[in-house]
Amino acid sequence: MPTPRILVPASHGKAVRLTAGQAVRVINTHGTQVVDCWAWNAYDLTEHMSMETTRTWTQHLNPKLGDTFVTTIRQPILTLVEDTSPGVHDTVIAACCRHRYTLLGVKSYHRNCRDNMFEAMQELGVTVPAPILGSFNIFMNIPVQPDGISLDTRPTVTRPGDYITLRAEMDCYVACSACPQDIVKIQNAGDNQPRDVELEILDSGFPDLKIQGPWVPAA
Numbered sequence: 001m002p003t004p005r006i007l008v009p010a011s012h013g014k015a016v017r018l019t020a021g022q023a024v025r026v027i028n029t030h031g032t033q034v035v036d037c038w039a040w041n042a043y044d045l046t047e048h049m050s051m052e053t054t055r056t057w058t059q060h061l062n063p064k065l066g067d068t069f070v071t072t073i074r075q076p077i078l079t080l081v082e083d084t085s086p087g088v089h090d091t092v093i094a095a096c097c098r099h100r101y102t103l104l105g106v107k108s109y110h111r112n113c114r115d116n117m118f119e120a121m122q123e124l125g126v127t128v129p130a131p132i133l134g135s136f137n138i139f140m141n142i143p144v145q146p147d148g149i150s151l152d153t154r155p156t157v158t159r160p161g162d163y164i165t166l167r168a169e170m171d172c173y174v175a176c177s178a179c180p181q182d183i184v185k186i187q188n189a190g191d192n193q194p195r196d197v198e199l200e201i202l203d204s205g206f207p208d209l210k211i212q213g214p215w216v217p218a219a
């Protein structure tokens with residue numbers, strides 16, 4: 001049975017604790033919102049989901065259905081077992097932080113994904129030990145350009161109700177931030193305003209995909 005949906009208010013974050021075999025569904029309620037996501041080993045917060053090691057493991061710039069995310073010590077932590085969205089996500093762009101908004105010309109404090117991550121984990125009574133900017137940017141649309149090295153930053157292409165489901169491969173914490181970005185046009189809302197998203201913790205009812213092993217060179 002799914003738990004009641006957990007609201008992630010626009011421009012805020014929420015974290016959940018999963019036991020191995022459970023999953024969290026990240027629901028793009030309005031279809032317009034980018035969601036930054038982090039995960040940690042529940043028993044060692046210095047071990048966390050890493051985009052660098054994950055790209056090495058999968059050889060994908062962005063995750064495909066069935067791809068496994070790995071930690072800083074290359075242990076599987078989450079697997080993408082469902083994706084009803086067009087499959088456009090990002091692992092390259094740093095999570096937004098207060099400094100990002102200063103560079104964008106904002107003079108006062110601007111809510112940001114990095115602080116949302118700390119707040120969300122604090123709500124669970126957990127203090128994250130080190131700053132992490134390398135997040136899995138769910139629904140974020142950063143297409144590689146034809147020259148092979150340039151990136152573009154575009155609004156998300158998701159639809160209302162699109163979701164992804166991430167299965168826990170170890171006992172872990174997962175934090176999600178409904179990105180507060182309202183200056184760079186990444187939200188697919190006419191007003192570029194952040195919107196709420198929802199989380200759902202699942203014990204069952206999602207595909208039983210096998211963990212994909214690491215890429216190795218052909219013999």
Ligand SMILES: [Zn+2]
Pocket residue numbers: 036095096097112113114178179180181
């Ligand atoms: Zn953000």
